Amino acid sequence: MSSLDLMYQDLILDHARHPHGKGLADAFDGESFQVNPTCGDRIQLRVSLAAGPVLAALTWDGQGCSISQASASMMRDLVEGKTLAEVADLGEAFGALMHSRGRGLDQARADALEDAIALEGVSRYPMRVKCALLGWMALKDAVAKAAAGDASPAHIPEGI
Numbered sequence: 001m002s003s004l005d006l007m008y009q010d011l012i013l014d015h016a017r018h019p020h021g022k023g024l025a026d027a028f029d030g031e032s033f034q035v036n037p038t039c040g041d042r043i044q045l046r047v048s049l050a051a052g053p054v055l056a057a058l059t060w061d062g063q064g065c066s067i068s069q070a071s072a073s074m075m076r077d078l079v080e081g082k083t084l085a086e087v088a089d090l091g092e093a094f095g096a097l098m099h100s101r102g103r104g105l106d107q108a109r110a111d112a113l114e115d116a117i118a119l120e121g122v123s124r125y126p127m128r129v130k131c132a133l134l135g136w137m138a139l140k141d142a143v144a145k146a147a148a149g150d151a152s153p154a155h156i157p158e159g160i
Contacts, residue, residue, distance in 0.1 A: 008120075019073040021059050039064070
């Protein structure tokens with residue numbers, strides 16, 4: 001394993017052990033609950049918007065593998081404080097990374113992903129891509145709900 005791979009592995013494990021933004025805020029503009037049916041990973045995510053429109057705050061709670069937890073933590077750091085257009089661009093870049101099968105992205109898009117680029121290796125394992133994308137799917141859904149003025153709580157099925 002190369003020194004870069006080891007550094008990325010350490011970064012992923014650090015975010016999984018000490019996740020950023022974990023713990024749901026009481027006030028929010030949009031919320032989403034997502035489950036990966038393949039493995040059972042789950043996330044509940046809340047966003048608050050500000051004028052601009054800007055993603056002012058992102059909080060989340062969830063359970064799952066280190067990849068899903070680290071991805072949500074890195075995503076929070078990456079998107080909080082960004083305009084919704086920037087959030088959408090970052091989501092597209094991360095999706096492209098996850099579907100690159102290890103080929104990566106052009107340098108500008110890779111740089112834009114900051115720490116989340118550490119998850120590039122996940123793209124070589126199709127069953128794990130869903131884990132890395134889980135938080136991003138919740139983010140897209142919560143932002144859409146917030147933009148539409150739907151601040152109703154997410155439906156969380158019984159027994160989950």
